Amino acid sequence: MHWSDRPFELGTRGRRAHLAVRGLSAGYGAFLVLRDLAFDVRPGLTVVLGPNGAGKTTLLRALNGLLARQGDVLLDGNDLPEATHEIVRAGVALVPEGRQLFPQMTVAENLELGGWLVARADRRRRLEQVLQDFPKLRERASQLAGTMSGGEQQMVAVARAMMSAPRLLMLDEPSLGLAPRMVDELLVIVRRIADAGTTVLMVEQNVKKALAVADRGYVLERGALVASGPARLLARSSVIREAYLGAESTAPDTTRPMARAATPG
Numbered sequence: 001m002h003w004s005d006r007p008f009e010l011g012t013r014g015r016r017a018h019l020a021v022r023g024l025s026a027g028y029g030a031f032l033v034l035r036d037l038a039f040d041v042r043p044g045l046t047v048v049l050g051p052n053g054a055g056k057t058t059l060l061r062a063l064n065g066l067l068a069r070q071g072d073v074l075l076d077g078n079d080l081p082e083a084t085h086e087i088v089r090a091g092v093a094l095v096p097e098g099r100q101l102f103p104q105m106t107v108a109e110n111l112e113l114g115g116w117l118v119a120r121a122d123r124r125r126r127l128e129q130v131l132q133d134f135p136k137l138r139e140r141a142s143q144l145a146g147t148m149s150g151g152e153q154q155m156v157a158v159a160r161a162m163m164s165a166p167r168l169l170m171l172d173e174p175s176l177g178l179a180p181r182m183v184d185e186l187l188v189i190v191r192r193i194a195d196a197g198t199t200v201l202m203v204e205q206n207v208k209k210a211l212a213v214a215d216r217g218y219v220l221e222r223g224a225l226v227a228s229g230p231a232r233l234l235a236r237s238s239v240i241r242e243a244y245l246g247a248e249s250t251a252p253d254t255t256r257p258m259a260r261a262a263t264p265g
């Protein structure tokens with residue numbers, strides 16, 4: 001059995017989330033990593049690509065309240081709160097880099113923790129839904145998370161985030177360290193989550209595979225967005241081909257460079 005044999009039921013009912021970010025700056029103390037970013041995360045699957053140290057993790061941490069930020073972050077036109085628990089309540093969940101499961105707890109216990117802000121009755125219903133969508137996790141419900149393979153742990157981390165019924169799911173390099181087949185399975189699941197109605201923002205280093213499943217992409221370099229566009233076109237852009245793919249394609253570059261005067265859209 002694969003991880004993704006059928007469509008997901010986990011979708012958000014109602015309007016799909018739209019995150020609008022304007023003038024976002026964040027960093028560590030006096031060290032500013034992100035400078036004045038403006039971008040949109042529209043319904044569907046958006047990826048942020050970029051080299052090591054570009055600020056991708058910093059971006060997700062700033063959006064998730066783990067790092068102080070400046071600028072406007074609007075979820076469907078409303079200011080996103082700054083405290084993480086309020087951000088979760090507002091419908092935003094993060095699958096952090098490195099998964100950060102509790103290794104000495106079972107799969108079921110890890111999942112339940114993902115629903116800590118959900119009312120108890122809803123939590124049970126939500127867990128049942130998550131186990132339906134991730135049938136392999138039902139088989140493993142009583143296994144200690146720390147004894148699972150890297151790919152299985154990543155699935156637990158995604159399923160745990162879905163326990164809070166997010167309208168916006170953010171993932172930080174979910175494919176890191178996974179075998180190629182597992183990366184493919186994971187990306188199919190991320191795509192299904194987006195198709196089922198949860199807006200997805202995913203940071204990835206696996207440029208080719210990420211652009212193959214995404215709707216739109218942004219390229220972050222040294223804390224600034226340098227290109228954006230539909231994923232299909234971005235994959236053929238000179239920015240991506242030269243810096244990441246080393247491809248020899250001669251397709252015309254139709255993506256919109258964002259350097260300096262970016263107009264979000």
Ligand code: ATP
Pocket residue numbers: 028031033050051052053054055056057058059205
């Ligand atoms: P990677 O793909 O390697 O994870 P990234 O694009 O996610 O890279 P970040 O982890 O956001 O990049 O790091 C951006 C910059 O911020 C780097 O220069 C990094 O050294 C710095 N940085 C990250 N975390 C901290 C921290 N806790 N304190 C100080 N500087 C930090």
